[in-house]
Amino acid sequence: MNLHRHDPHHDHGPGSELGEMQLRVRALETILTEKGYVDPKALDFIIDAYETRIGPHIGARIVARAWAEPDFRRALMADATAAVGALGAGSRAVHLIAVENTPQLHNMVVCTLCSCYPWEVLGLPPVWYKAAPYRSRAVIDPRGVLADFGVTLPAGTDIRVWDSTAETRYLVLPMRPAGTEGWSEEQLATLVTRDSMIGTGLAHAPDAQRAAP
Amino acid sequence: MNGVHDMGGMHGFGKVEPEPDEPVFHAPWEGRVVAMNRAMGHLGLWTIDIGRFFRESLPPHVYLGSSYYKKWELGLEDLCVRYGLIGGDELAAGHALHPARPVTCVLTAADAPEALSRGSFERPAPAPAKFKAGDRVRTRNINPPGHTRLPRYARGHAGVVECIRGCHVFPDAVAAGKGEDPHWLYTVVFEARELWGEAADPAVKVSIDAWEPYLEVA
Numbered sequence: 191m192n193l194h195r196h197d198p199h200h201d202h203g204p205g206s207e208l209g210e211m212q213l214r215v216r217a218l219e220t221i222l223t224e225k226g227y228v229d230p231k232a233l234d235f236i237i238d239a240y241e242t243r244i245g246p247h248i249g250a251r252i253v254a255r256a257w258a259e260p261d262f263r264r265a266l267m268a269d270a271t272a273a274v275g276a277l278g279a280g281s282r283a284v285h286l287i288a289v290e291n292t293p294q295l296h297n298m299v300v301c302t303l304c305s306c307y308p309w310e311v312l313g314l315p316p317v318w319y320k321a322a323p324y325r326s327r328a329v330i331d332p333r334g335v336l337a338d339f340g341v342t343l344p345a346g347t348d349i350r351v352w353d354s355t356a357e358t359r360y361l362v363l364p365m366r367p368a369g370t371e372g373w374s375e376e377q378l379a380t381l382v383t384r385d386s387m388i389g390t391g392l393a394h395a396p397d398a399q400r401a402a403p
Numbered sequence: 404m405n406g407v408h409d410m411g412g413m414h415g416f417g418k419v420e421p422e423p424d425e426p427v428f429h430a431p432w433e434g435r436v437v438a439m440n441r442a443m444g445h446l447g448l449w450t451i452d453i454g455r456f457f458r459e460s461l462p463p464h465v466y467l468g469s470s471y472y473k474k475w476e477l478g479l480e481d482l483c484v485r486y487g488l489i490g491g492d493e494l495a496a497g498h499a500l501h502p503a504r505p506v507t508c509v510l511t512a513a514d515a516p517e518a519l520s521r522g523s524f525e526r527p528a529p530a531p532a533k534f535k536a537g538d539r540v541r542t543r544n545i546n547p548p549g550h551t552r553l554p555r556y557a558r559g560h561a562g563v564v565e566c567i568r569g570c571h572v573f574p575d576a577v578a579a580g581k582g583e584d585p586h587w588l589y590t591v592v593f594e595a596r597e598l599w600g601e602a603a604d605p606a607v608k609v610s611i612d613a614w615e616p617y618l619e620v621a
Binding site: 211212213214215216217218219220221222224225226227228229231232234235236239240241244245282284300303304305309310313314316318320322323324325326327329330332333335338339346348349350351352355356357358385390 | 416437455499514
């Protein structure tokens, strides 16, 4: 380790980092490929999966199902790994735990030590989730973090912060917005944001454009 | 290790800045780094916690001054060198200069769909769980120089076991080369005032997932 202590490249500005990193990553991939450790086609597949197939739309479908079907909601809260596996959504989730927002309790998920996140149902985490401001403040000032997202909880709402320190992965089940009675799962899923499933946002309220016919 | 990666409760990093319509990757090289990490992990030479420990072990100024995927790239370079897969001279040259170390389990495109799912970290229990839901516990005041998943802000504090999560691979052991050494894993919840003092918000609770060796009877 610590090969980079004397790295002459580390303190270039962000603009030059792009070019530097392109070259550096290309060099590493060239070496790993020439030595037969990686198959570039496998890399292409993984990148394509995260760019086109594995993302928060999977979590939104799970949340919408939980809102629409009480039996699925109960199964999700009891064993999210099994419930999501039975749904056949996306890649297979492991050690997945759903935590439910209520008028009395708001849940928020963080990984203070690195970037643990339920990739299988939300895709790759956004930059802010992996960056120092969120990782440092979520556990000591969650209301301030929510304010950064423009979210103010009603007075009397308790907050629970889940620090993902193990291989358990947490998915927030946001509250179902009022005025969505009778909506289909597909319609409900359009209201579910990525941030609402991390706990830094709320599900969208229905508007005229989204309203059920 | 008491590194800069252990950020919970630190001040001075500023506001959280969400990026509207953020792309999955901000440059093509970021995707290559994610995929290379997944593919190299598939070789089975190191585990997720060893990978984390290498990123945590980057010099503090490099850790704090690098983008997320740059940290992953630097950590992967270090892993590849440390495990004898590549040489520093090869990194400088940008090409292979030496014969490859024999490896098995190279990730192929055909295997890649399966590699998108993580394996389970749950293992058979070597002993009954010491704690049950509702038990008062105190986290130990430990400061190991190696890898640990007990954050500094949660050491030496009283909390309540909320749930048993099963018996899981113990990161502190596996990253130290001592094998999986599985232990019971618990969700332990703390009052914010216990962690941060009397001025903290009484309506906030924070939980961690803690392996049994992190805990003692309160």
